[in-house]
Amino acid sequence: MITTSRRLHRLEGAALRGVMVREIVNFSSFWRSSTFSSTVDPTIYLLAFGFGFGALVSRVAGYRYIDFVGTGVVATTVLFSGAFPAMYGTFVKYTFQHTYDAILAAPVDTEELVTGEALWVGARTGVYGCVPMLVAMVFGLSPSWGMLLVPGIAALAGFGWACFGILIAAKANKIESFSYWQSGLLTPMFLVAGTFFPLTKLPNWAQVLGNVNPLFHCVQLVRHVVFGTESVADLGHLAFLLIFAFISWRLAIRFMERKLIL
């Protein structure tokens, strides 16, 4: 009988803010551990590979090896700070804390819930993504204006990986099934992304796989902006990241709706 009511729109700012405030307030209770792992992990990779391999190979693909790795490790951070917290966070909130019951009883829809959470993880990843670069600067990476674009690239990739993590969690009925995704997909992706060695020396099939790996495109973009060697090809890398983020985002929403709305 009521037809005059204004329908609330999709993806409302107020709902997204509400979801993000919840994440931010919660983050205030665990930011130390989260920042610790997001900072120390890539730093260790950087130091281990930078000095370990750096002693054997001084230059790779035209870069000093420490510079090559320093920019490449941004991708590791994006994976560690984007996909993993989203995967585990979503699973824990759904299974153990029943958080989504509470949020969906408020004027928030699944689409806003997923988007708000992924935006927050993306923003966080934008910040953490700069850490390996800053560490590399301590070891001689020269500052450049292009570095200012790195947080944006890391945030975009972080958003895409957060959505990917959410969709994995939406598909998982038990936390053990994360192992398949981790060992079967995420770890290989993280190694074949041009982070520690260039893809160009790999067999053909691995190069093809590398080219459909969003992490590879993230690494390429970061390296090119940092060293000021951008080209038209980088628009392709950017487009790939955008498409990856968009598809993961829509799939994450669809799978979460299936899980949350019965």
Added chain:
Amino acid sequence: MQSAQLTEEQNAILRSRPTVEDRNVSDHAYTPAENVMSIAESAEAQPAIRLRGLVKRFGSLTAVDGLDLEVPYGTCVGLLGPNGAGKSTTMKALTAQVIPDEGELEVLGYQLPEDSKQARAAMGVVPQLDNLDVALTVEQNLLVFAHLYRVPAGERKAAIERALQIANLLDRRTSKVDQLSGGMRRRLLIARALLHQPRLLLLDEPTVGLDPQVRQELWALIDLLRSQGVSILMSTHYIEEAERLCDTVTIMSHGKAVAVGPPQSLIREHAGPDALEVYGPPLRLRELEELARQRGWRTRRTGTSIAILQSNGDTADLDGERRVTNLEDVFVLLTGEEIE
């Protein structure tokens, strides 16, 4: 008597709550659809909740099977039934977390599931499963939900204070949730649902798993909210809870409503004025059941005794304890099941 269990502060804050009549649109400027209140008030004759022929199936299981339900404004309605009767599924349908296969749902004048977001903006939900953020303090939990319920920035602080007072948690505001007792956590869940001063409150098994004393304290709080004009739908499997708090009760069994009405008239109608509770060894109880059957009485086995119902006082020849009938008798008579 019940309100004596609330603190002075709780009473004061609840008394100061605007009544249905003197609220207006500006009081509720922060309800996202600004016309929520005016719609709801113009539709005062409409119930706060109206379900027609609700059906929800999960695979081969029909959880809700053609349920009709009405919650008139300002009343407290109880959904009473054993576990698995379809109460929680019904509650979830009201927040569009369950999408029914058939039937019509209208909440505060909004059609569900299409307009459920507006409906959710104007109602509060207390879940059966505790879903507080345990790593956060009491106050932080309320702050987060003040945002989620879109309380405007200028009113957030006052809304949180009010909620803390209602829940009697003023001195625990900086405590982490995992340091609170079960009763406190439940009070915080209720406070969280009241931050935006909703006109409708859904309570899903509000006192399940709590001590009797804590339960009574919550009853007093719920009773007072109802007296302030909040419409309440409560699911419960505690008979006493439904009897004390609800204006009307819908008894559910296997997804259907088997009886609807005020608790006292349901009791009069189905169970008669009193019951005779006869204790004895199993053999004696079996004899009595047979006798009751011959005389056309209904009986109910309760462990070590049987209750003879609808005897119209013809039981003078039998030795037993006469007691008043209750909703539980009604429930067992109507469904043939014990409730707990």
